[in-house]
Amino acid sequence: MAAQTETKPSNKKYIFEIHFLRAFACLLVVGVHVSATHYGMNDETWNWFTYFLNQYGRFGTTIFAVISGFLLFYQVKRRGFELGRFLQSRFSKIVIPFLIWSVAYRYLLFHYDKQTLGDPGAEITKILTGDSFYHLYFVAIVVQFYIIFPFLQKIFRTQTLLLIFTFVSLIISYQLYGFHPDIDGALGEFLASKSFMPIWIFYFAFGGFMAYFWEEIVAFATKRPWKMLGVILLISAGAVFEYQTKGYVSNRRLTNLVNIPALCIAVVGIYPFLSKLNIVKKTLTVIGQYSMGIYLIHPMILYLFARHLPETYWQAEYVPLMFLAVMVIASVFIRILQFIPLSGFIIPVPKIKNNKRKPAVQPEHKASA
Template sequence: MEKLPTANTKKEKTYLFEIHFLRAFACLLVVGVHVSATNYFMNGEKYTWFTYFLNQIGRFGTPIFAVISGFLLFYQLRMRNNFDLGYFFKSRMAKVIIPFFIWSLVYRFLLYYYDHQAFGNFWPEAEKVITGNSFYHLYFVLIVAQFYLIFPLLQKVLRTQSLVLIFTVISFIISYNLYGFHPDIKGGLGAFLASKSFMPIWIAYFAFGAFLAYFWEGIVKYATSRPWRMLLLALIISAGAVVEYTMHGYVSNRRLTNLANIPLLSIAIIGTFPLLSKWNFIKQPMVLIGKYSMGIYLVHPLILYLMARHLPEPYWDTRAILVMFAAVMVIAMIFIRIIQFIPFSTFIIPVPKVKKMKRSGVKKQAPEPIKQSA
C-alpha cells in the first residue's frame, strides 16, 4: 500500500484557519450550554424558549471538540510523516494532563470552600480526579487522554486513505452500538464503563477527525467553494435539532443523531469560513476564541460558579442571558491573558500561537493529491 505523501513543512507552513474557526464555534456552543444551565438553576430550574435553545443547540460543541482533537493529531502525523513516542507523551503531558490535574484540584478546592464538601480519604478523592468527576466539564479532558493512549497504535496502522476510511466506518459502528451501554459489572469499573467519560462511546468523532485530516484538501476545497450552501446546511441541521428536542425533550451530546449531525455540521462550518471571515468583527474574535478555546473550556465553569454565588438576583434575568454569555467569554479571555504572565503558565493553560502565515488553502502550495492505497 502506498503511503501518504507529505507537505514540505519548511516551504509550506500554514495555519489552519478553517479548523480554528470550527474550534471557536465549538467553544461558543459549550459555553452556551453551561451559561444557560446556570441561568436555569438561578431561575428556579426554569428555562425560557431561548435559554433552552442555547442549552440544546450547544450540545453539538463537545463532539466537535473530539473531531478537532482527532484531526490535529492525524494532520500533524500526515504532515511530518514520523512519530516520536517519547515526544508525543511528553507533549501531551505538558499540554493536557498536567493542566487537567491542576484544574481538577482548583475545582475540588472550590467545592470545599463554597459548598463545604470536606476532603475524604486519598483514594476516593483520587478516583474523582482520575475519572474526570472533579467538576462537571472535566470528563471530556479524560476522554481525550484515553484517545492519546491508543493513538500510538493507530498511527502505525492508519497511513493510507483507505485504512482511515475503514477505521472511520468501524468507529461509527462502535459508537452506535455503545449508545446506552450498561455493562453487567458492579463497582467503580462498571460505573466508569457506563459513564459519558468512557472514550469508545466517542470514538466516531475522533475517527471523523482522522478522516477530515487525510481528505482535507478535497473537503476544504469543496466546502469553501460553496459557502452559502454550507450555511444553509448548518441552518438545516440546527433546525433539525430544534425539532428533535421539541418532540423528544432534553437530548444529550451523545445522542445517536449526532453521528450524522457532527460530520455534516463540521464540514458546513468549515465551508462558511470564507463567507464569515470577510468581516473582521467576526473573524478577529473567532481567531482569538479559537486560540484560547482550551483555556476558555477549563476556566469558564469557575467564572459561572463564582457569578452564581456573588451576583445579585437581577443579573440573572433570562432576558439578559446574551449579556451574561458575553461577560463570561470576555472575563475568561482576560483571565487567560493574565495567567500567561505567570512563569510556566503553559502548564496551567496551554495557548497555541497564531502564526502570521497564509491561511491553509488548496490553490496555493497545497500538498500533492493523496493517493489511495493499492
C-alpha cells in the same frame, strides 16, 4: 511556524478553518453551561432562548472530539510520529493542566460548598475520571484517546485505512449508545458513564478522516459557502425539532453520528465567507486560540457568579450579557496569565504567526496542529 502556500496544504502548520471550528465549538459549550447555570438559579425553568442555547450548544463538546482527532492525525500525516515528542507534548499541554484544574475545582467545592475530601484513592479516581467538576470528564476522554493513539496511528496511516477506521468506529459508537454493562462497582459505573471514551470514538476517528482528506474537504466545502450555510441551517432546524419533540437531549444522542460530520464540514465551508469580515475573523481567532483555556475556566466563573451575583441578574434577559461577560472575563484572565512564566502548564495557548515577511504567501488557509 512557517507558512506554506495553498498549493502545498499538506505542509501547513496552521489551518484557520479548524481554528474557526474550534471557536464555534467553544461558543456552543459556554452557551450550554451559561444556560444550565441560569436554569439552576431561576427555579429550574427554561424559556425558548435558554432552552435553545442549552440544547443546540450540545454539539460543542462532540465537535471538540473531532478537532482533537484531526489535530493528532494531521500532525502524523504532516510530520510523522515520534512517541517521545508526543508524550511530552500531550503531558505538558493537556495532562498537567487537567490535573491542575481538577485540584482547583476540588478546592473550590471544598471552600464554597463545604464538601469533604474523600480518601486519597477516591480523590484520585475522581480526578482520573474527570469527576472533579462537571466539564472535566471530556478532558479525561481525550486523555484516554491519547493512550491508544500511538497504536492507532501505526495502523491507520493511509486514506483507505482511515476510511476503514472511521467506519468501524461508527459501528462501535452506535452499538455503545445507552451502554450499561452488567458490572457492579466503580468499574461498571465508569463503563456506563459519559467518560468512557469508546462511546466517542467515532468523532475522534472522523477527525482523522478530515485530516487525511483535508484538501478534498476544503476544496469541496469552501467553493459552496451558501450551500454549506444551508446545511448548517438544516441541521439546526432538525436539532430544534428533535428536542422540541423528544425533550431534553444529550451530546451523545444518536443523531450526532450524522449531524456532527455534516456540521463540521459545513462550518469549514463558510469560513472564507466569514473571514472577509475583519471583526468577526479577529474575534473568532482569539476565541479559537483561547478555546482550551475558556473551556477549563468558564465553569469557575459561572460558579462564582452563582454565589455572588444578586438574584436580579438571573433573569432570561440577562443571559446574553452573562454569556458575553463569561467570554470576556475568561479571555482577559488567559491573556494576563500569559505574562506569567510557565503559564502554559496551566492554560496552553497555541501561537499564531501571520508571516508578514512573505507577502506572496496566502495565510488564509493556515491553522495550528
